[in-house]
Amino acid sequence: MGKGGLGNMMKQVQEMQAKMAAMQEELEQSEVEGSAGGGMVTVVANGKYEVLSITIDPEVVDKDDVEMLQDLVTAAVNQAFQKVQELQAEKMASVTGGLNLPGLNLPF
Numbered sequence: 001m002g003k004g005g006l007g008n009m010m011k012q013v014q015e016m017q018a019k020m021a022a023m024q025e026e027l028e029q030s031e032v033e034g035s036a037g038g039g040m041v042t043v044v045a046n047g048k049y050e051v052l053s054i055t056i057d058p059e060v061v062d063k064d065d066v067e068m069l070q071d072l073v074t075a076a077v078n079q080a081f082q083k084v085q086e087l088q089a090e091k092m093a094s095v096t097g098g099l100n101l102p103g104l105n106l107p108f
Helices: 003-029 066-096
Strands: 031-036 041-046 051-056
Touching: 003 041, 003 066, 031 066, 041 066, 051 066
Parallel strands: none
Antiparallel strands: 031 041, 041 051
């Protein structure tokens, strides 16, 4: 590989790094919503797997059945996090052009 080829490859790597940084910033600003119990419990999370809010319909609050509420919250959080994973995969595919590049997995 000549000097021109190496320089071109380095430029492509730098462009990919810039795209990855922009994608990560965009993910951090993104919000997804998960819900359970037909919307009785709703969780909003961002692309960094941080829960931003939890909304619980008062009708689902039963002091004699706390376990059901815990299960609904858990399910809603898991659904929100699944959507974060899907969003990350979608954005990664847009940056890499759908290529499966080893070592470019997101650290979250």
